[in-house]
Amino acid sequence: MPKIPYSMKGIYDCELIEQSEVSEGVWLARLMGPQIARSVTAGQFVNVQVSKCTDPLLRRPFSVHAAYPDEGAFSLLYVVIGRGTRLFQRICAGEKISVVGPLGTGFDLGDQPHTEHIVVAGGCGAAPLHFLCDALCEKWGCEHITVLAGGRSKEAVLCEDEFRSHGVDIEVATDDASYGYGGFVTGLLSEVIGQRKGNESNIRIYSCGPHAMMREVARICHESKVANCQVSLENNMACGIGVCTGCVQKIKAPHTQQGWEYKRVCKDGPVFNAEDVIWE
Amino acid sequence: MPKIPYSMKGIYDCELIEQSEVSEGVWLARLMGPQIARSVTAGQFVNVQVSKCTDPLLRRPFSVHAAYPDEGAFSLLYVVIGRGTRLFQRICAGEKISVVGPLGTGFDLGDQPHTEHIVVAGGCGAAPLHFLCDALCEKWGCEHITVLAGGRSKEAVLCEDEFRSHGVDIEVATDDASYGYGGFVTGLLSEVIGQRKGNESNIRIYSCGPHAMMREVARICHESKVANCQVSLENNMACGIGVCTGCVQKIKAPHTQQGWEYKRVCKDGPVFNAEDVIWE
Amino acid sequence: MGVDLSVEVGRIRMKNPVTVGSGTFGFGREMADFYDLSQLGAITVKGTSLEPWQGNDYPRTVETPSGMLNAIGLQNDGIDSLINEKMPFLRQYDVPVIVNVVGHSLEEYIEVASRLDKVEGIAGLEINVSCPNVKEGCMVFGTTPQGTAEVVRGVRAATGLTLITKLSPNVTDIVSIAQAAVDAGSDALSLINTLMGTAIDPWARKFRLANVTGGLSGPAVKPVALRMVYEVARSVDVPVIGMGGIMTAGDAIEFIVAGASAIAVGTANFVNPMAAVEIIDGIEEYLTKMGFASVDDIVGTVS
Amino acid sequence: MGVDLSVEVGRIRMKNPVTVGSGTFGFGREMADFYDLSQLGAITVKGTSLEPWQGNDYPRTVETPSGMLNAIGLQNDGIDSLINEKMPFLRQYDVPVIVNVVGHSLEEYIEVASRLDKVEGIAGLEINVSCPNVKEGCMVFGTTPQGTAEVVRGVRAATGLTLITKLSPNVTDIVSIAQAAVDAGSDALSLINTLMGTAIDPWARKFRLANVTGGLSGPAVKPVALRMVYEVARSVDVPVIGMGGIMTAGDAIEFIVAGASAIAVGTANFVNPMAAVEIIDGIEEYLTKMGFASVDDIVGTVS
């Protein structure tokens, strides 16, 4: 079934069809939601109601980790960190959850063939990048893609097997050197770009992970003058749909007096060009 | 195992060991809680935390429906009417619930043998009266007890089989005359008392049900001069333990200027002598 | 046959009593993805100032028990953008638009009001003298009867549009401020704006909002909002738009029977983008079930 | 080795910074079934008046989102019963007792204070000029600096006990009232009392409280309480007892780093009768984990 090109943004009661722990404290939720599954693009997210009471009040945003348009399903990969994700985790397969989506502006996959695509994932930043690899493979072929996945330790590196099963190249970095490259994934990125000296203008980079990691990715990209670098940002979200202007990020805006303006992560992002972001 | 005579009032994490629908919208919950099971007396209640979030914030009070001191378990019989009871109903066997209890002042079973005990139940008022019958049977023998159970229709009469299996006499009244006596249970009560003309001073009456019903029971008892009539009242409860003075009822107090004072339903009751209550 | 949902707020005729809380609906564009905006009784757009305001630093929002704090600081693109970009979009819909007006000074309020006076599609102005998140102007006016009256009088002279004054709950005596606004020419009142609050991360020992304090909204504030709407509605003789924590039709009815002629759905839009239309349906259902012919039949009927 | 939990509020030495909200703990007797009251930093008992007060009609309480409204109306048995029945019970415990004082008139406040002055076991008086649920006296005083100062000055002259003034949040400028209380001789301040609110049954179109309005407490009000504690603590130089929606040790720490020297657990006692002692343990654990030697080390350190 072809993807429906127009936005199907809406509010849907989605049946949870799978809820499984893929790694300690990391869960994969699969939901039925044909409109979302068929229109969502890589880097977009959904806003999930984790409670039917007024506490916690707000929805929780999660990037789409994979879409299965034929089945009408999509999946989320999430880390249990606080009250909301704990409640999410307790919802059982068979129950229905209210989901708003698909939301936000996702990744731009480029329009030049023969580009090299490097995907830099930190922790649960792997979720949208997993979907991105699907889309990149489909558009450009998996052989043009390298995934660099980082984590504190071997266990914290998410989706490694899934990336591998896509058939993309993957290299792993662990802070504690327990597996793969020893050190931050950004160190690995520098090495990988170094190996491609002279070819930088042919490289597109996509990144999602901790803020500090993405800032470093942006710095490396800027210095090595890669063609394009996109980062998927986070911020506290009240609405997720662009009406509250709560989730803003300073983005360069040469036409303004101060040279930047506040853009909404939920609507204008979450994916931004790294060059446009004012890193703090 | 003998009942522990002193109060074991406390806050306990009780495992829910049974959650079953006994009639449409009426649930029986059995919980493990040895301290409560062994010290609770008929007419006392427990205060149940139905949510781990701050909404709904307050606990919900439920009378103890039966105590199983040997097993260390007790049961509650409750009607799903609002948000709190809906949440309660969704808790599954195996989960733990925080329960405060046993609370309040229960029924006085009397101290004269050969008394006739008449128990008047309306709707889910059957819950504490079921426990009461247990206690009365144990103390005085089941042959001295008559239960009058009322409900809108046959389905709304609760615990009929359970009362019967105690071996107590039971007569049923339904408002819609679909079963047993046709009319209010208070009409039945008048008849039953009428049958015992001359013996009224030997009758003790215990009642729990809708406010209007208990007011009528009190009126009938007053007029027919039965020895003693106790009613189990309800009111909005914030604390359930006697500290907020939120749950008060006007109770006659000849020593005061206005002739009455506010007493706490949760601590001084829920069971009061019908003669002492100022009915409004 | 069918109940009459329409209400009047000043000269604004609303097809039903439901509008939205300023700042919780943007300028409508994003919400139009979810439903046809013509279904609403009115649309109240984000606070609009003379020049673009960039708003406060982030974090700007934080969740609290049954509520949230915001310290957006009235980020908006200014009146030119409203007139040239936002209004043409909104004019596609058959719905009165109320513009929430903010300013750092009395002059700014007046200038915004006079420039909006004749803009097609704008039915009314909501004078925001109650936003807790900007340093100058705004709430400084709204916390005294004199300050409120001064702004209302100024704006009143500058426009023929229906004027709604939006009141702050952060005051000792909201009735005296309400009365001052009415005396100064306000055609209607709306309340409540947010309650000033804060939140702290105990481990980091840092405020959770860059602005330190923010405005509390959502179900948590409903009891306070309802009390104030009741107090104000029984004291003044202009229509009141009630808001503060309305999530359901039941909540809306509480405000209406407390005396509100119309209500606004705010934070609920974030939790359920369909909230406003579901509330309209729910009000209709309530009136039908209860046998009332119109919304007006129940306004202020609580006892 | 071990952290120092003790704090001082006026001349009251508390072994830890945790007391309870007046009116949420009775006079201690019922709570003694749950734990040894000597564990508390102090016990603040229910509002006490010269004569017995019967309180308001019922319903007196109603649940709201993450909170509750109460309109008890200060039912209490009066000062004689406090002295003759309640204090002998409380003296069994090694814990300072703070008596919350209420009155219909200035004279009543003064009389209660002077009669409590020398009662053994009473360490301090909390002057309640902020209860929203009685018609005369009380909050009428607490909503202006003058009214507050008048009561504090009167009571100050009548007693040598540590005086704590309990402030109402239902005001435009709590800092000026706090300052007036301190200038008039208050040794400390406690805040917040409840926020005035109401709730309606939409189907019956009736108020849910017999008294129409009541006081909002619980987690819903925490952001407002925390903001006010922060504002007051940085403006006055007497200790502040912070309260309003504290359910956990984390909440308590928020108030302490915002500037409170001590905190009170109120509505949380209803939800979890062990809340106060669990919070004491949690504060100790926090200080240990974070490497602080004492509570004083973190008071007012938010940034």
Ligand SMILES: Cc1cc2nc3c(=O)[nH]c(=O)nc-3n(C[C@H](O)[C@H](O)[C@H](O)COP(=O)(O)OP(=O)(O)OC[C@H]3O[C@@H](n4cnc5c(N)ncnc54)[C@H](O)[C@@H]3O)c2cc1C
């Ligand atoms: C666009 C976007 C996509 C995301 N995708 C994923 C994903 O695919 N997998 C995943 O595990 N997590 C993802 N997150 C983060 C996820 O939303 C938070 O982990 C989650 O909201 C935490 O909720 P909580 O109640 O468990 O934590 P708490 O800390 O209790 O939450 C308190 C509040 O803070 C907010 N909050 C907490 N952490 C974050 C955060 N990192 N970003 C934004 N708001 C936060 C919550 O939404 C909530 O309002 C994403 C966030 C954004 C903005």
Ligand SMILES: Cc1cc2nc3c(=O)[nH]c(=O)nc-3n(C[C@H](O)[C@H](O)[C@H](O)COP(=O)(O)OP(=O)(O)OC[C@H]3O[C@@H](n4cnc5c(N)ncnc54)[C@H](O)[C@@H]3O)c2cc1C
């Ligand atoms: C001492 C006592 C014993 C009780 N025993 C039983 C029992 O054995 N079985 C049973 O089914 N019910 C019993 N009830 C009533 C039961 O507590 C209420 O049905 C329940 O609290 C409703 O909660 P809810 O959230 O579902 O309803 P909602 O209407 O949503 O509750 C809203 C608020 O009103 C309060 N409330 C609602 N109804 C009552 C009521 N009838 N009495 C007191 N407060 C109420 C709730 O506690 C809550 O604070 C008892 C009540 C009391 C006071």
Ligand SMILES: Cc1cc2nc3c(=O)[nH]c(=O)nc-3n(C[C@H](O)[C@H](O)[C@H](O)COP(=O)(O)O)c2cc1C
């Ligand atoms: C994120 C946010 C932004 C807001 N911006 C404005 C504003 O620009 N102008 C205004 O008058 N009120 C503003 N408000 C207040 C709301 O319009 C409303 O008065 C308040 O939130 C109470 O209603 P609620 O609880 O339904 O949200 C804002 C509220 C929120 C939550």
Ligand SMILES: Cc1cc2nc3c(=O)[nH]c(=O)nc-3n(C[C@H](O)[C@H](O)[C@H](O)COP(=O)(O)O)c2cc1C
């Ligand atoms: C049922 C109830 C009764 C109260 N009675 C009093 C009182 O007698 N005197 C007083 O100063 N405050 C009284 N309060 C206010 C509390 O002491 C406290 O200031 C307020 O509830 C906020 O704290 P909390 O949110 O932790 O409950 C009462 C509060 C409640 C809920």
Ligand code: FES
């Ligand atoms: S979260 Fe509301 S605008 Fe982004």
Ligand code: FES
């Ligand atoms: S519910 Fe608090 S005293 Fe009874």
